[in-house]
Amino acid sequence: MSSETELTNAIISMVIEAWRFKGNYERLLTGLKPAEQKRYLNQFNWYFKKAAEGLESAGLRVAEFPVGMAFDPGLKISAVNLEDFQPGDPLVIKQILEPTILASDDRIAHVGSVILEKAAK
Structure with missing residues (x-):
């Protein structure tokens, strides 16, 4: 397997795990007050946006x-x-x-x- 293929697979794996984490994180937020939910969800959405940008840099997209x-x-x-x-x-x-x-x-x-x-x- 080429190093480029290995890198692509690693990036895909990271994004999939971020996707799974997002679901768990959203379930966790349901126990917080609405203002806190919004704040923490905005923070996570920023993180997930950065992960998607990294995916796009590798020529991939969700x-x-x-x-x-x-x-x-x-x-x-x-x-x-x-x-x-x-x-x-x-x-x-x-x-x-x-x-x-x-x-x-x-x-x-x-x-x-x-x-x-x-x-x-």
């Missing part, structure tokens, strides 16, 4: 698959609970476990994972 988005099997993500549903069920993204990371040419550098749920009718 693919945007928002919670609530309709799921399509052609999306560049892996659904960990897809087998829980019947073919034809209208599905949406319930939770993002890991982000999908794309290279500058839209090639998949890391396939993210999500949890699905049936779409509300």
